Structures are given as C-alpha cells and as structure tokens.
Amino acid sequence: MTLFLEQMLNGLQFGVMLFLMAAGLTLIFGIMGIINLAHGSIYMVGAYAGTLVIGQTGSFLLGILAALGAAAVTGVVMEMVVIRRLYRRDHLDQVLATFAIILILNQLVTILFGRQPLFVPMPPLLEGSVELLPGLVYPVYRLSIILVGLLVAAGLYLLINRTRIGMLVRAGSTNRDMVRALGVDIRMLYTLVFGLGALLAGLAGLMAGPILAVQVGMGEQILITTFVVVVIGGVGSIRGAFFASLIIGVVDTMLRAYLPGLLRQVMVGSEADALGAGISSMGIYLLMALVLLVRPKGLFAADS
Amino acid sequence: MNGSSSARLVLVLVVLVALAALPSVADAMGQPALTSLATRILIYGIAAASLNLVLGYGGMVSFGHAAFFGIGGYVVGILYQHYASGEPLFGFVPGSNQLLVTVPAAILVSGVFAAIIGALSLRTSGVQFIMITLAFAQMLFFFFVSLKAYGGDDGLIIRRANEVPGLNMRDKQTVYYVCLAAAAIFFVLLWRVVNSRFGNVLVGLRQSERRMAAVGLPVYRYKLAAFVISGMGAGLAGALMANFMRFASPDMLHWTKSGELMVMVILGGVGTLFGPLAGAAVFIILETVLAAWTEYWQLGLGAILLFVVLYTHGGVQALALRLVGRRV
C-alpha cells in the first residue's frame, strides 16, 4: 500500500512537470495559433542554465533565477526573431521553422556542453525525505515539485479567470480576430504570453535537473509526451491540460512500476520484463488512441 | 501547355539517362562513393514523395511518416532473421531473403499500420493531427526499442542484402539499379495517381474540405486512402533502405527522421511530383558536404531550413526559378 502511494506521488510529480510544459504549449497555441516544437528546447535551455549556475556558484537559488531568466530570454528572442513571422503562415511552416530551431539549439548546446549528460546535485535545503504517513517516506525534493506545480496551476487559474490578460487569452482561444478587433497591442500580448510559456518550460527544465539527466534531446522527449497530454486534454484547454497531465503522469508511472510484475506472474521473468517495459512505454499512446476513438477532440474540449 | 509538358518529359528522360549512367561515370571519376550517395537519394526521394502525397497534395501535415519507413525496414530485417534461423515468424510465417517477397510484404505491412494510425489520426485535423501522427510514430519507436528479440535498441543486422533471381545483390551498383528501377516504377505510378480522379479529389480536399463534402464526397475515406498509399510508399523506401544499409534500427523511426522527410519535401517544393526527389538530393548532399566539413553540421542545416521556410515560398525550386527570373 505504501509502495502504491509512493508511486501515485511519483505519478503526480511527473504529471505536474508535464503540466508546466502543456500549459505553455496550450497558451501559445490558444492565443497565437502557433504550434511550437521548440518548446522542448526552452525546457532544455532552462535545465542547462540552471545546472551551469548551480555548478559554478553552488547556490540553487541563483540556479533558479538563471534557469528562468535564460528560458524567458530564449523564448522572447525566439518569438521576436522567428515566431512573429509565422502567425499568418500555415502549420507546416510553423512545424518546419520550429524544427529548425530545435536543430540549432540542440547543436549549440552540444557545442557548449558536450554530449555527456550532466548531473545536478539536490539543493541542500530540499535533500532528504519526510515520513508522510507511517511507513511512507518520500523525498522532500519531489514533494516540492508537486507543490510548485500545484501552485503554478492555481496561479494560472487566477491569471486566466481574474485578470485582463486572462480574459484576452480566453477570448483569443475562441476568436483570435475578436481580440485583434478589441484594439489590444497584440504584438506585446503575444510576446508576453510566449515569455510566460517559456518561463514555465524553463521552470520544468530546472526542476527536472536533479531527477533526470540533463542532456541534449531531453526537450523533445518531454515535448512528445506533452503532445499526448494536449491531445487527450483537448487542444487549447488549460483545464484539460491540467487533468490530462495528471492522468498521463500517473498512468505512465503506474504502468512502469507494476506492469512487468503483473506479467511475471503469467510468463518468464526476462520476457515479462522486456514486454512490460515495451507496453508501459507505449501505454500513454494507447490511451491516446482510446481517447481519440471516444472523443476525438479530447476529454475536456469545449463542444464546437 | 503542350510545349511545357513535352519539355518536362524531355527533362525527365535526360535525368533518367543521367541516373542510369551515374555508376559508370562515378567509377570512371574514381568516386565510387557517389553511387552510394545516389542510392540514398533515390530511396529518400521515394519516401519524401510518398509523404508529399498527403502533405503537399492532400494538405495533411503528417509528422510521423518515419514510422512507415521504419516498419518497411523492419519487415525486411525480421523476415531475414527468420530466414537465417529457419524458425517461422509467429510459428507459421516462413522467413525470406527474396527481395520480390520481402518488398511487397513490407509495403503491405506498412499499409496496414498506416490504415490503423490514419483511421485514428484522421478523426482530427490541423494541429492535433500533427501531434497525433508524431505521437504514434514515437510509440512505434519505443515498440521497436523494446523488441529485444529483434535487436532492441541496437537494431537488426541483415547479413546479406535480399536476393533477386539473376542479380548479384552484393554488388553496390546492382543495388543502385534495383533502387533506380523501383523509383522509376514508383514515380510513374505516383504521376498517374496525382493526375487521376483520386488525385483530383485529393487536391480538392487540400483546397477546401468543406467544398468537397458539399459536392457529395465522403471526405474521410479518401483522406484515409491517401494516407495508406502514402504509408505504403514510405514502407517501400524503408525496405529498400534496409537492403542498402543491411541494417534496420529504431533510428529509422526516430521523430527526427519524420522531420527530415518533411524538410526534403519543403526543400524541393510542396505538392510537386519530382520536388521531393530534388529535395532529397539537396538534403543528402548538404548533409554529406556539411558533415565532412564540421561535426556540427546540424547547425548549418537548421539555419538553412529556417531561411528556406521564412524567406522562400515554394522551396528551392521556386527560389532557383526566382533567381533565374531576376537575372533574365
């Protein structure tokens, strides 16, 4: 039972990380109509910047600032130099241009840091574990990720439902031309939204550092999983992105944790492990296929 | 109209003759590696032109076509492994090392997978379609990575290229000519398809799906058919590639491969018959030249791609035409 709870928490932790990515993607797509493949690259930039500064200064706090700063700057520059030219283009051009950005950023990071994965120490403050329930000992760091993720979700909820920017985001996701017609400084709003999305991706990248290896290609791995989240949640819905993130996080974690064991009861150990690993890495995609069969527009999409 | 189409026919014939003469010329120049380069261009040209059928003609932006390319490769690899071990696949499908068996099998299996993935993905459109095709390709990537019986992560070595009765497939030039023949047949068929009734509705769908539905077209099944044909073409290319490399690996299904196929399409010009072949040539040559020059060739590739997308409309062909036009 405690093992199960622990895995649930792991799933939740993965889920909120996905949400940080999915929220940014959804915001950017919702208000600007841009599909941004390079969102994963911003995540990577955040992770590397954080790692670098923590390694140099030993201060996790400075690392946070560096990661967020680098991600936001990357995002804003990306928006001003490339993305801005793509608003009126079709999805194909958007995909190809942002694919080009991935190639460029991945290569730049390889030149600067090499291909070896970097490892980030835990921040001392968040080291160690706490006993949440009798027998359930859980790392403080992972708990903090969950907490940060939920705080961000709450913050986004307030931003979208209580502020003028949020109103524009909501209006923009249903009717982009209307927002233009309202006489809003669209250019400023777009840069702002893009910067916010980049900030969230950078935060996710930074937090991933001490858990996962920081390496080239980390961005695309999480990006594709995030796409699954967005498809399941419904394109353009932040609420959908939140719930789908948690679902995907938990399902993926649970499958990896339990499927090989379950299979081992009906087949030979090594075969069970191989098959279990295979199916569990495919699990979220199969879930996506299922959702597509039942609700092609995603679980939380507003009706047309 | 008649004049330009006959001029085009002449151009195609000239290119065909040049391609046929290429291995001898390459040898005479002391550059036998050119033949291998040309083989890869032909194979990627088939794959890119297949993608172009849905992407350029049909307007469906599939970001997962490497899946069908990889499946084609794996069909050849898996059949070879069972041929070598003598154990039938699933206990009843005998292995094979005969190209005339494995390639049709690869096309068929890719088509089946394209039917399943297409049937699901085409329930959506636009940005969702892009994400979903990408995700399904990634799923198959993970599938082959976990397929330890067939090499898993490391891929599957095919000790000898498939045999064709009467041909020596150990000779790289022979493999080149086999690929050239396959490409020639493929492009003739594709040319007929895009100009047929089917091609007509496909191009109509790209322009306005709503209009096509309004004249009474059951849209979904035509899009699905195009997707399946396209997947089969990519499967053919994958099967040829596995024979050429004597290797099939999850890398063939990697998402960057899907991206590269798209890049080839846009480099050559979206929605043109031979554009993707030209795009494949530009891409492969660029890759070879840049990679020989620097280890960080992807940086250059990314920059060029960015330039092409942002500043040229209609790919390298259109750019070349415009440059020529300016000079005249």
Add this chain to the structure above:
Amino acid sequence: MTAPILAVRGLVKRFGGLLATDAVDLDVRAGEIHALIGPNGAGKTTLISQLFGELRPDGGTIELDGKVIDGLSTAERVSRGLARSFQITCLLSDYSVRDNVAIAVQVRQGHSFRFLANVRADRELRAEADALLAGAGLAERAEEIVANLSHGERKQLELVVALASRPRLLLLDEPMAGLGHTESQQMIEMLRGLRETVAMLLVEHDMDAVFKLADRISVLVYGRVIATGSPDDIRDHPEVRKAYLGEGDETC
C-alpha cells in the same frame, strides 16, 4: 397540393445557452421557391447547415422525400438530392472555373477510387462542366483560376457547382449578397429559369429578389419561424412588419 420534398419538424439547436434554432417547422414543396428571411443573427445559416448535415441538431427531424435523413452525412444527403451554396463563397481557389465544376460532376458520377486514368483527359467530364458553365454565361471564364474571379462571378460559380450535383432541392445561402444591381438581376433570372427543375430554399436579404422569386416565404426571428405564407400574406403580417420589415423600412 404536392407532397413536400423537404419537411422539417421541431428542429432545435443550442449553442451553450443560446437557442439558435427553436423548434422550427418548415416545408419546401416540389417545384417551389421557398424564401427564408429574417434579421441578421436569426439563425438562417445555422438552419441550412443543419439541413445539409454540417451541423448536428439537438432535436427534431428532417425528412427529404418522405424519408428521415437525420443521421446521414453531408455526402449521403448530397447523393439523395440536396445541394447548397455558401454565403461566403467556398470554392477550390487554386483550380480553374472548369475544374471546380468538373470535380462536382466527377463526385456525382460515383466513387473516385480511380487511380490511373488522367482526369483532365476525360472528355465527358469536361463537356458536362462546359455545358453547365455555358448555362450560366461563364463559358468564357472556364480556364480562369478561381482566385482571379470577381465576387459576382464567384457567386455564379457557387450556383453552377451546386447544380453540377443535379440536386432536387437547392439550399441557397444569400446568393445575391454583395452583388451589384445588374448582377442581381442576372442571378434572379437564372434562379427563375431553374424553378422548373429544382426546388429551392432561398435565404436572402434582398427583398426585391425575395418578392420576385418566392412562392412562399417563412420568417425566422431569434431561431423561431414566426410566420409562413405567400408573399402577400407576409407583406401584411403584423408581427412580421414589427419584427422584421419595419426595421428594414427605417434603414432603407
């Protein structure tokens, strides 16, 4: 009195809290031009889209030729004799005028799973498309790319394309919108010439055209049909005058 070719009963469509179609009953008889008028936002295009299977209604039934067509797709409805024109023209803009018509003829002829023969070498297809274009006075423009057409020509082409599927009932969504006076008169003549062969449900703001063409008129206000009758009945109907025509008089 002939049996209705189209019979709509209790059709309902909601968008969130908004009732866009409110229990609409509507008949179109064979050989009839039935005009549907109403102020902007009354739900006329929404109604057409539901009849054509592009929007799924939340309630009610639609019968074509006495057969319920509720669950059918747009393509199936077209094969049973329905066609529509679009208010904002919806044509294949990279194709020539002839191609736009020919493709509609092609789809009407049966499935398009024919992969090898060159479609542009098909004389039969071309001849039928050209005949249809000649009937609308567009023969000279057959080679022109649609993107280069004038607004009026596009409106005409919309109609020709709809006719290419040989419908028994045409749903016309504001065919006169944006046309100049001469063009409108041409369109009216064209529609008048068609009334023998095809029944029409005509959504239109141009009252001159409506009163010239319509055998019967229904008035749609806030998603509800508030009156149906002959042009004379409608002209005199007090509720209609208040809800619709009165408004129009002030602005004219």
